[in-house]
Amino acid sequence: MLQILYLAQDLADPAVRRRILALASGGASVTLAGFRRSDNPLAAIEGVVPIALGKTADGRFLQRMGAVAGACLSLKRKLRHLRKPDVIIARNLEMLAVARRAVALFGGEVPIVYECLDIHRLMLRDDMIGRALRAAEGSLGRDARLLITSSPAFLEHYFRPLSHLEAAPMLIENKVLEIGGAQDAAPVTASYPAPGTPWKIGWFGALRCSKSLALLAEFSKKMEGRFEIVLRGRPAHAEFDDFEGFVHHQPFMRFGGAYRNPEDLPAIYCGVHFTWAIDFFEEGQNSAWLLPNRLYEGCRYGRVPIAIRGTETARFLSVRNIGLVLEEASADGLAAVIGEMTTERFADASARIGQCPATTWVFDRADCEALVQRLAALTREPHTFAPVPAMTAPRHTEGGMP
Structure with a gap:
């Protein structure tokens, strides 16, 4: 059995x-170690007791660097009872330093x-900060055998032209x-609201975009x-003045708290009609390049x-001729696209999503086994390197629901 240390x-x-x-699920034995930023009992994994390496805070880069340095110093003691792993996975840049140690x-x-x-x-x-961080990524990742990322745009816009990393890439979408079995992947068509009840837009997951x-x-x-x-998920409170207070005073908005993923997804998505798959948190950069979890979950x-x-x-939706695409980021722009929604138009849009293969949205046990x-x-x-390849696939113009 493959032994993995996941950082x-x-x-x-x-x-x-x-x-x-x-x-x-793919057949590996996994030891989990890492930093705590907050308590989230819904993230607990049955049978897995993580090794805590310290505590970090959102948005405090220097504090995180200090925590990483401290973790590297204490790592021998923290890992002393572990057998040598077959593979170490480092999630994010700071964990590369811990992985090398x-x-x-x-x-x-x-x-x-x-x-x-x-x-x-x-x-x-x-500037000097960006160049130094990219150099650090290249140095810390010089022995990395594989790069796992979730969007082809990350390869196209960052890893190929800017990053010093030379690890072979592997795309694993969110x-x-x-x-649980093949029957789980059966397509689902959404129902529209009863007369006199509202349409519902769900914004789920990492809530970080004010x-x-x-x-x-x-x-x-x-x-x-x-x-x-x-709204459901984990608000990034550092990005909002008063998230709970703001939502409380909105007459047509409600926050239902955190949830377990993937166990609670059917219940929360079957309670809405649309998925908000937009993020302006790092507008024009990461937010423009990512393919968010909620895109796959909603579909x-x-x-x-x-x-x-x-x-x-938007490109992803255009290729499949599904979904809705806003021309401008405003309440008026959203109203222009869905303000006059009809049951017929919605039923057609949902049905077209159901025509996509289940593999478009689902990562099943066979995928888990292939990953392992x-x-x-x-x-x-x-131990050889394969440079991150150029993206040669044709780009498509964005489309949406007629």
Whole structure:
């Protein structure tokens, strides 16, 4: 059985939980170690007791650097009871430093996999800070055998032209983890609201975009109750003046708290009609390049995604001729696209999503096993590098629901 040491930047991150579940379902034995940023009991994994390396805070880069240095110093003590792993996965840049220290402690020759699913704005700066961070990424990742990322736009806009990393890339999209059996992947068509009840837009997951919150609040008031905004997930409180207070005073917006992913996805998505798949958190950079979890989750349950023109999400929808694309980021722009929604138009949009293969949205047990097999192959491959390739696939113009 493949032994994996997974180093996480945030033990409370639901995405970390999903990855551990996927690796275990694929047949690996996983030891989880990482930093705590907050408490999130819903991120707990049955049978997995994580090794805490310290505590970090959102948005405090210098504090995180200090925590990483401290973790490297204490790592020998923290990992003293572990057998040598076959592979180490480092999620995010700071964990690459911890991974290199772990390899040294285990006697070397342990393949490192770098998992990077977001490109922080500091990495993109065209100044001394940005150049230093990219150099650090290249140096810390010089022995990485594999790069796991979630969007082709990350390769196109960052890893190929800017990053010094030379690890071979592997694209794993943010699909819905379903390991219960083939029947789980049956398509779902969304139902429309009963007469006199509102359409509902769901914004679920990592809630970190104050611009989205303000836009959706303004839109819902503009529609005078014909649309309701449903929020679920983990608010990044550092990005909002008063998230709970703001939502409390909105007449057509409600926050339902955190949820388990993937277990609670059917219940929360079947309670809405549209998925807000827009993020302005790092507008024009990471937010334009990512393919968010909620895109796959909503489509998995037949909910119509809403994207904005000029993003990788909009391109993704255009290729499949599904979803809605805003021309401008405003309440008026959203009203122009869905303000006069009809049941016939919505039913057609949801049905077209259901015509896509389930594999478009679902990461199943076979995918988990293939991932573990790819990681196992690293232990047998010679230590050579494959530069991140150029993106040669044709780009498509954005489209949407007619």
